[in-house]
Amino acid sequence: MCRWIPILLLLLAAGPLRADDVLIRKGEYLVRAAGCVSCHTDHENDGPFLAGGRALVTPFGTFYSPNITSHPQHGIGRWSDDDFLRALRDGVAPDGSHYYPVFPYTSYTQLKDDDIRLMAAYLRTVRPAVTDVREHELPWYLFRRMMAVWKWLFFEPTEFAEMPTGSAEHNRGAYLVVIGHCSECHTPRNRFGALDVTRYLVGARSGIGDELVPNITPDRSAGIGKWSKDDLTYFLATGALPDGDYVGSSMAEVIDDSTSHLNSADLQAMAVYLKSLPAM
Ligand code: HEC
Numbered sequence: 001m002c003r004w005i006p007i008l009l010l011l012l013a014a015g016p017l018r019a020d021d022v023l024i025r026k027g028e029y030l031v032r033a034a035g036c037v038s039c040h041t042d043h044e045n046d047g048p049f050l051a052g053g054r055a056l057v058t059p060f061g062t063f064y065s066p067n068i069t070s071h072p073q074h075g076i077g078r079w080s081d082d083d084f085l086r087a088l089r090d091g092v093a094p095d096g097s098h099y100y101p102v103f104p105y106t107s108y109t110q111l112k113d114d115d116i117r118l119m120a121a122y123l124r125t126v127r128p129a130v131t132d133v134r135e136h137e138l139p140w141y142l143f144r145r146m147m148a149v150w151k152w153l154f155f156e157p158t159e160f161a162e163m164p165t166g167s168a169e170h171n172r173g174a175y176l177v178v179i180g181h182c183s184e185c186h187t188p189r190n191r192f193g194a195l196d197v198t199r200y201l202v203g204a205r206s207g208i209g210d211e212l213v214p215n216i217t218p219d220r221s222a223g224i225g226k227w228s229k230d231d232l233t234y235f236l237a238t239g240a241l242p243d244g245d246y247v248g249s250s251m252a253e254v255i256d257d258s259t260s261h262l263n264s265a266d267l268q269a270m271a272v273y274l275k276s277l278p279a280m
């Protein structure tokens with residue numbers, strides 16, 4: 001009997017830790033799926049993981065992403081779950097100020113509460129980095145309080161709605177495409193920078209970096225209508241286009257930092273959803 005006591009104690013000590021670990025790995029997976037890494041890591045200057053400082057050049061000015069490592073002063077190490085919920089769902093900072101929608105809370109607003117908590121649990125484990133991030137370079141009229149007006153006009157916190165007639169796979173794919181914020185680049189914007197959701201995923205000139213972003217609806221001439229589901233899944237896993245070429249520009253980052261980390265069931269679900277959209 002005595003022999004078992006130390007083993008029991010060990011199991012007791014290891015048990016809760018292992019459960020936490022599973023949750024943290026789930027949070028990490030979601031952070032990958034939501035594409036947080038590309039914007040919050042200054043890959044170009046070999047910046048530390050998620051330590052911000054990446055310049056995002058847009059028609060409205062240049063934004064610099066903040067440090068979201070667990071550093072208590074330079075990062076967000078002191079944030080509560082509620083702080084994360086407010087930032088991602090409502091675009092509101094812990095001090096009550098409004099974020100610029102270059103931080104795509106317009107998509108993240110649809111993240112499920114539990115998923116936000118898992119992401120928060122993972123982010124608290126990210127190696128703290130000391131980087132102080134530069135101020136955004138914006139025209140005078142884009143002061144932060146203007147964002148209250150912008151949000152009043154163009155933003156409504158929205159919960160993700162599953163399609164009642166859709167299969168579980170279809171709905172999972174829809175969720176991943178929303179939180180993967182594919183729409184933030186692939187959907188055109190009006191002149192105030194708000195997404196024109198009536199032309200969902202029909203392609204655009206991207207607000208960030210001024211690139212041409214292709215149509216990814218199943219239209220046969222303009223979009224991905226001629227791609228099979230397997231073409232799409234393979235593309236999201238590897239960046240290889242059906243013609244054998246590799247995708248470039250910011251999509252290469254989306255693949256490297258985000259979709260190539262997802263499991264094949266999830267990539268397949270995204271393909272099923274994209275192929276089910278109206279062709280435009
Ligand atoms: C397209 C680029 C982009 C993506 C993708 C992105 N962010 Fe950000 N994020 C930003 C920018 C830029 C800001 C600063 C916004 C501002 O100053 O109003 C920001 C702000 C934040 C803040 C507030 C930090 C603070 O100190 O107040 C948090 C937290 C955050 N992002 C977390 C995330 C998470 C988690 C994800 C993935 C779910 C994510 N971001 C995806 C660009 C991005």
Ligand code: HEC
Nearest residue numbers: 177180181182185211212213214216247248249250251254
């Ligand atoms: C940061 C902006 C950005 C985001 C976010 C983004 N894309 Fe892209 N995407 C692009 C650009 C730019 C291209 C074109 C790349 C090129 O010309 O080589 C592209 C190309 C593609 C293509 C190839 C289309 C073709 O006809 O060649 C597919 C498919 C695609 N994206 C799907 C997605 C999906 C699915 C998501 C969400 C998980 C997503 N993209 C998120 C910018 C983005």
